[in-house]
Amino acid sequence: MTTNTRHQVTIEADPTVPAIRMTRDFDATPAQLMRAHTEPELFARWVGPDGMDTRILEWDATTGGRWRYVAGRDGEDYGFHGSFHEVGTDRIVQTFTFDGQPESVALETLTFEDLGDGRTRLHAQSLVDSFEGRDQWLASGMETGVDQGYAKLDALIAEL
Amino acid sequence: MDDVKLSKVFAALADPRRRDMVARLATSDATVGELSESHDVSVQAVSKHVKVLVDAGLVSQSRDAQRRPCHLEAEVFDLMTKWIERYRQQAQARYERLDAVLADMADGGHATPTRHIQRGAAS
Numbered sequence: 001m002t003t004n005t006r007h008q009v010t011i012e013a014d015p016t017v018p019a020i021r022m023t024r025d026f027d028a029t030p031a032q033l034m035r036a037h038t039e040p041e042l043f044a045r046w047v048g049p050d051g052m053d054t055r056i057l058e059w060d061a062t063t064g065g066r067w068r069y070v071a072g073r074d075g076e077d078y079g080f081h082g083s084f085h086e087v088g089t090d091r092i093v094q095t096f097t098f099d100g101q102p103e104s105v106a107l108e109t110l111t112f113e114d115l116g117d118g119r120t121r122l123h124a125q126s127l128v129d130s131f132e133g134r135d136q137w138l139a140s141g142m143e144t145g146v147d148q149g150y151a152k153l154d155a156l157i158a159e160l
Numbered sequence: 161m162d163d164v165k166l167s168k169v170f171a172a173l174a175d176p177r178r179r180d181m182v183a184r185l186a187t188s189d190a191t192v193g194e195l196s197e198s199h200d201v202s203v204q205a206v207s208k209h210v211k212v213l214v215d216a217g218l219v220s221q222s223r224d225a226q227r228r229p230c231h232l233e234a235e236v237f238d239l240m241t242k243w244i245e246r247y248r249q250q251a252q253a254r255y256e257r258l259d260a261v262l263a264d265m266a267d268g269g270h271a272t273p274t275r276h277i278q279r280g281a282a283s
């Protein structure tokens with residue numbers, strides 16, 4: 001990219017609860033952001049990691065509805081599913097589970113804050129059930145094994 | 161050392177005073193006494209903070225030297241920063257894709273048609 005005028009995402013790991021908070025500004029209205037998060041064909045265009053196809057299998061973006069999609073690359077599929085707990089006008093509360101770790105569930109709260117002039121600030125909070133889970137999440141991304149990350153840290157600490 | 165967790169590193173850095181100490185140690189090693197002076201905190205309080213940083217693997221203290229200077233384990237610190245940065249970059253990439261989708265929506269005149277002012281690419 002030749003420009004650094006893009007809005008940057010900020011990330012904060014809460015020290016008191018196992019949550020990750022992200023903030024990001026967009027040149028769009030809250031209504032447009034809401035559509036990009038709730039209309040499956042729009043959502044599928046941006047959510048997946050680069051180079052992965054997102055296939056929506058189930059999608060009912062209403063309060064009490066549920067969703068399921070698969071992100072694939074080179075024949076490998078990663079499935080995700082969850083429920084829409086609340087779909088409001090400027091807020092979405094939903095659960096998020098990676099099929100590979102079905103016992104782990106994150107509670108995600110997305111808020112679209114109207115900044116005026118067609119700009120919106122997205123606040124995204126992911127709350128998980130343990131600090132270990134949160135930090136694994138943070139340490140892993142999706143591409144690198146969590147164990148690998150921890151093994152590295154362990155090795156480093158052992159050398160001290 | 162399997163009891164070492166990234167959580168401990170986060171917890172250790174959650175305290176603003178400990179973050180200050182880490183910043184101070186990033187410039188050079190310092191004794192508890194020196195940290196106490198430069199942060200205007202009692203030696204006892206600094207000792208407690210240092211213990212948390214040591215437990216997290218962020219700081220080490222040489223055992224034999226009489227002054228026992230505190231040393232920042234920059235590698236641990238960098239590794240953590242790198243992990244968060246990678247996560248952040250993934251989120252950033254995702255949101256840049258969302259930017260493109262939103263720009264399309266604005267062009268297509270869906271929803272509320274807002275004026276989307278393009279920023280100069282090289283400004």
